[in-house]
Amino acid sequence: MFHPLRVSEVEPLTDDAVAVTLAVPPELREAFRHTPGQHIALRRRTGSGEEIRRTYSICAPAGPDAALRVGIRLVEGGEFSTYAFKELAVGDVVEAMEPTGRFVLEPRAGYFAAVVGGSGITPVLSIAATLLIREPTARFCLVRSDRTVASTMFLEEVADLKDRFPDRFQLATVVSREERRTGLPSGRLDRERLTGLLPALLPVADVDGWFLCGPLGLVSGAERALRGLGVERARIHQEIFHVDEAPSAAVAAATPGARAPAHSTLTATLAGRSGTWPVREGESLLETVLRGRADAPYACKGGVCGTCRAFLVQGEVSMDRNFALEPEETDAGYVLACQSHPATAEVELDFDR
Template identity: 40%
Template sequence: MKHYHPLTVQSIAQETQDTVCVSFAVPEELADTYNYLQGQHVGLRKKFDDQDIRRSYSIASSVQDGRLDIAVRKVEGGIFSTFINNDLKVGDTLDVFPPVGTFRTELEPSAERTYVAFAAGSGITPIYSIIKTTLEAEPESRFVLFFGNRNGRSIIFRNRLTDLKNQFMGRLSVYHFLSQEENDIELFNGRLDGKKVKDLLGRIVPVDAIDEAYVCGPGTMIEEVTAALVEEGVEPSRIHHEHFGVTDAAAKNAAPRAKNAKTGQVNLTVIRDGESFNLQVQQTDKPLLDEIADGGIDVPYSCKGGVCCTCRAKVVKGKAEMVLNYGLEEDDVKKGFILTCQSYPVSDNLILDFDA
């Protein structure tokens, strides 16, 4: 099972008025632990007034960069994001969970593909990692990015994207859309919604040219863009999406109780770091992750909102029902993996393996 490790902040760069890019120094003995793939994220952990707060942030560097960067936009009322933007200093240490996540496709050096990405706000963070890694790993592939923001000042990685366009001349196209500032071209005004996407596909990139599509942003944006892509003829299996975060309020709320959740006692076995722990759970309205924590067993988690996959475990025996899932791929679910922060037992006996 993966564990948090203290990493030192190597540099902090101001990207916008309310967003910083943080780079961590990874010691040589942990290099393999923090090797990552494009589109993955890491969890951060810190105590605030004796309260253990955890959040997940997408990696903002390419696999070939040899760095571990994250971008953090300050959220109103956000404990962790405010601390990182206002108080974090170079030389400080933070507990960082190793990279996880499946928001990507397999890359092949000989491939000649056309990728399309739709990002909104800080949803650009994993998209930037995916774009840079892909263009470096597949010399014959090209990428088209549609990027929505409020105004020009709020565009995260604006200069980096410009540099990337210059580096990969003719292979990267970037189109900015502003919802609170007028563009000279009417097409680029407004939000990236379903109607806008259908218009773009007709004018800029034909549907039959798209090999893979990525979508990252707020939930409603993901739903609208994905629906529009499918309606226009893009195969659902070629559309990959990721919600870019969970608010503090959402992280505090328990998952809604599963319809078939077991009432009464459940015999729960947790496998962690090769050891087995047995719990007698008198089922309440708590998801499995909270029941395990109440039993004194330390297992990994971060967002508690069904997004980050840090609390992933495999059902070895018995049955559990997952009520929300924004992070696991369909293949993972078929193999028996669940997000314990969003799952409830539905059988008398349940064995969960966090090492799988």
């Protein structure tokens, strides 16, 4: 469900990024209480009536009175990011969906680490800050990659963590497009480099949880490096922020299925109510549901954010691509409605599970 929230602050972060804070009224504070690492979907309607939705991670530490603050980077051709960067002002109203997402860390004692690229710092900032504030024995190592120092989001917030928790917060920064006199050499953080870098920074085997966030190339390279270093899959958590196109490895991670039947029907349960609709040729199951239920959850429609996750109750589907669900989720029967097509005459989804 979307709620109209008023913008209380728009703070420039870099030449192409802003932090936007939304005022949450008392009656909605419980609904918008977030777990560190979660995101919200924002919606606006253009002058022509077109609806635009985008998902942005919450960067503020979690807590009863936590601010609802998100980081937004300007994307070339991006309708919502352009609007947020160039037009959004204090006092404007934006529609926001309640926090969701499974790229999270409930604060607990332990040793945690993250590898992030660009705006992938946003959810990890909330994760690290909340952990260090709440758990006096917890430690966190952040390895971040950016194009240049000037393009680095949340420089002050990360520096503040380093100042407040010098013995428990470790930071390693790499820039890819400029030379630095101090720190790590410039260049991309690919699988080969991370395989050598990570063991030099921290005891890889002692880390209780790894959080990888950013562009597909960085996240997939970091995951392969960690697996090569002996890290169990269960300790690796990832969230993709940007996908140019679906490479073969990512397509293979989706759910294959039989050729679509000539005629099929979809039954879907959403917010306690069920409906049945015929699936039109070529449309995704999300598009089928949206024809009958405008309140169906979605944001990116690209298989990245996971907002449209649903449980497959009956039938079979094929997914075009999947960058949001973990293997254990697909094994348990969850699919992305925006990427799913029927592979049997009858399919049933449950969005409430």
